[in-house]
Amino acid sequence: MQTISLVGAASFLPETIIDNEHFMNASGIKRHPMFRGTKLRRHIKDTESATTMATAAINSLKEKLNLNLVNDVDVLITNVTIPDIPFVGCGAAIVGALGLKPKTVYDLQNGGCVSFIFMMELAQMILNSTEAKSAIICNIQTAAGRICGQDDNLKLPQSAVPGDGCGAAYFVKGDRNPIHSIVTKTHGEYANDMKIVTSDGRDWWQPGTTAFNIDFGEEKISSVIARGNKLVPEVMYEALALADLQASNIDTLITNQPNRIFLRNWREAIQLDEDQHINTLPDHGNLFGAGIPISLTLGLDSGRIKPGTKILLSGFSHAGDYSAGAVLSWNG
Numbered sequence: 548m549q550t551i552s553l554v555g556a557a558s559f560l561p562e563t564i565i566d567n568e569h570f571m572n573a574s575g576i577k578r579h580p581m582f583r584g585t586k587l588r589r590h591i592k593d594t595e596s597a598t599t600m601a602t603a604a605i606n607s608l609k610e611k612l613n614l615n616l617v618n619d620v621d622v623l624i625t626n627v628t629i630p631d632i633p634f635v636g637c638g639a640a641i642v643g644a645l646g647l648k649p650k651t652v653y654d655l656q657n658g659g660c661v662s663f664i665f666m667m668e669l670a671q672m673i674l675n676s677t678e679a680k681s682a683i684i685c686n687i688q689t690a691a692g693r694i695c696g697q698d699d700n701l702k703l704p705q706s707a708v709p710g711d712g713c714g715a716a717y718f719v720k721g722d723r724n725p726i727h728s729i730v731t732k733t734h735g736e737y738a739n740d741m742k743i744v745t746s747d748g749r750d751w752w753q754p755g756t757t758a759f760n761i762d763f764g765e766e767k768i769s770s771v772i773a774r775g776n777k778l779v780p781e782v783m784y785e786a787l788a789l790a791d792l793q794a795s796n797i798d799t800l801i802t803n804q805p806n807r808i809f810l811r812n813w814r815e816a817i818q819l820d821e822d823q824h825i826n827t828l829p830d831h832g833n834l835f836g837a838g839i840p841i842s843l844t845l846g847l848d849s850g851r852i853k854p855g856t857k858i859l860l861s862g863f864s865h866a867g868d869y870s871a872g873a874v875l876s877w878n879g
Contacts, residue, residue: 551671551876552724556716557607558844559600560831561589561692573701577846584807588710588832590692595688597627598640600713605645605683608715611692621679622651624669626662626836627687629694638685650679659864660803661731662686662836663714668729670718685715688837690761697758699746708806710832714840727790730782737774739864740767767866772865775809780816783861786872794818796857797874799846803838803862804828817859825851847877854879
């Protein structure tokens with residue numbers, strides 16, 4: 548199998564910044580565990596879309612890497628939390644907006660908070676089985692503004708956790724910054740533990756006057772926490788073993804970022820210091836699937852990821868239906 552390398556990453560964040568006071572005023576609650584760890588987050592505006600965020604992130608990637616988007620992008624793979632149009636991903640719209648000419652476009656529906664790693668795996672498969680030489684993968688998180696920003700949901704403390712944003716990365720055939728391993732897992736027994744709920748009991752597709760929200764159910768919360776603390780270390784160590792590396796070989800950890808407790812537990816499981824775990828939770832909240840590429844962008848842009856760095860990506864999604872891990876090297 549031919550080696551696939553990361554060339555670079557870029558991100559876009561909506562301009563609307565929401566602080567904790569916004570949720571405190573809406574809920575009437577001044578102290579709550581959901582207000583800890585996250586101070587700020589961005590919300591997509593009604594005039595913005597998943598497509599506009601993706602095009603902005605990809606244009607940033609173009610400028611950073613001096614790409615010719617017409618000639619240098621053979622594959623486009625996207626994952627968006629709340630699509631601009633039901634049933635339709637935004638891959639084709641991105642192609643139209645940017646004038647891309649990819650041979651292959653996929654809108655990946657699954658993977659959730661670890662969909663970036665699932666898309667890495669898909670890109671690796673495509674680049675190894677076709678004549679395609681390059682791929683852009685793009686995560687767009689829109690649920691904060693589209694769901695949590697609704698008046699009905701602002702009153703719920705958990706609405707303070709998510710934030711919106713978009714992260715994109717460019718991969719090519721070659722061994723400059725190689726992917727050493729990718730592990731993806733599906734845990735179907737947990738697939739139905741995350742629910743869409745409404746205050747009037749209707750299904751989300753039925754017309755109504757109240758907003759729908761995402762709910763794990765009080766009786767499931769402790770189980771989801773236990774799963775996250777088990778599934779992520781397991782898949783991290785499996786990715787390390789597949790790469791023939793030890794935890795001590797890892798310089799930088801990047802995960803999805805549900806809350807500060809998970810972040811602490813995961814880095815302790817891999818025996819890394821806090822400054823080795825790059826995340827954007829305090830300033831941008833839980834970015835769902837976009838959290839990994841946006842944190843990767845932060846690490847590269849800030850210089851925290853230096854040439855010679857071994858990077859471990861990992862996390863889990865939803866109520867534990869997917870988990871994933873990947874190891875790659877950054878050589879500049």
